[in-house]
Amino acid sequence: MDKLLDFDRLKESQVDNLLNTSFFLKGNFSRIKDKKPLSGKNILLLFLEPSTRTKTSFELACSALGANVIHVSQLDSSITKGETLENTLKTLGSYPIDALIIRDSKDDSAILANSIMKCPVINAGTGRKAHPTQSLSDMMTLIEKGVKLDELKICIVGDVQNSRVAPSTNFCFTKMHSEVAICAPRYFQPNDLDMNRFTSFASLNDALEFADVIMALRIQNERLQGHQIDLNDYVNNFRITKELLKKYSVKFLLHPGPVNENVEIEKGLIDSKISLISDQVENGFWVRASVLLNVLGGGI
Ligand code: CP
Numbered sequence: 001m002d003k004l005l006d007f008d009r010l011k012e013s014q015v016d017n018l019l020n021t022s023f024f025l026k027g028n029f030s031r032i033k034d035k036k037p038l039s040g041k042n043i044l045l046l047f048l049e050p051s052t053r054t055k056t057s058f059e060l061a062c063s064a065l066g067a068n069v070i071h072v073s074q075l076d077s078s079i080t081k082g083e084t085l086e087n088t089l090k091t092l093g094s095y096p097i098d099a100l101i102i103r104d105s106k107d108d109s110a111i112l113a114n115s116i117m118k119c120p121v122i123n124a125g126t127g128r129k130a131h132p133t134q135s136l137s138d139m140m141t142l143i144e145k146g147v148k149l150d151e152l153k154i155c156i157v158g159d160v161q162n163s164r165v166a167p168s169t170n171f172c173f174t175k176m177h178s179e180v181a182i183c184a185p186r187y188f189q190p191n192d193l194d195m196n197r198f199t200s201f202a203s204l205n206d207a208l209e210f211a212d213v214i215m216a217l218r219i220q221n222e223r224l225q226g227h228q229i230d231l232n233d234y235v236n237n238f239r240i241t242k243e244l245l246k247k248y249s250v251k252f253l254l255h256p257g258p259v260n261e262n263v264e265i266e267k268g269l270i271d272s273k274i275s276l277i278s279d280q281v282e283n284g285f286w287v288r289a290s291v292l293l294n295v296l297g298g299g300i
Helices: 012-035 053-064 085-092 109-116 132-144 165-175 193-197 204-210 231-238 242-247 277-296
Strands: 042-047 068-073 099-104 121-126 153-157 179-183 199-201 213-216 252-254
Touching: 012 132, 012 165, 012 277, 042 053, 042 085, 053 068, 053 099, 053 121, 053 132, 053 277, 085 099, 085 109, 099 109, 099 277, 109 121, 121 132, 121 277, 132 165, 132 252, 132 277, 153 165, 153 204, 165 179, 179 204, 199 204, 204 242, 252 277
Parallel strands: 042 068, 042 099, 099 121, 153 179, 153 213, 179 199, 213 252
Antiparallel strands: none
């Protein structure tokens, strides 16, 4: 694997390989990190949107594997002076960089970066389109709990229109033969035709009846751009509660985070037995370390 731009470009065997490496790293890390397999590599984190989980876990994974990490954010770059992303990438491409990890608000920024940079590009979340390492982490989390992906029925609930996690989840779980559905109010229905291929539930009760696993999505307030939503309607009809999960025998709850507590899910659910939210965060580290090793070829 020489880059990770989006999930739809990966073969099933590559997904299996990334997941196997993630589990191997988790089981053998003290031995592997002593070898510093990415020693001498310069990895640039270009995060042009805020992030806690993805940025921290990529940075920790780079450091633990022995790489040098260079940060560029929107605020401390010349983008604030009007330099375009294209020219920023050309500038950064002049330096001896071994990999670029990019997060940006535009759908095609990772593809643009790949067309400009000579080094491998890794997508850390772009636009409303792609968040491949989140999907890898979610798959690892479910497999770890004994879920067989080819028997899984998963329903994504909430702001499907503005989420980058929703299309990534759809692509990756479908690739691994899970049955995927979506459940969204009319104001969060997807515009993307690809997303309209999936079974869609208008009622949360029907979604809960269908699903073994519910993935609640964050309401992407920063992408609503003045578009009015009815928050009371959302909370009354789409908020996931402990009582509902129990009533319908849902096995697990996922949420990519950050959570708007008491809006997308009932307060307290994050730490409940059914929630795998902290496992998703933890496994983000292992899958990102796996992606780095697969892309940069560090022997373990
Ligand atoms: N899930 C996710 O991408 O979280 P961050 O924005 O905190 O990285």
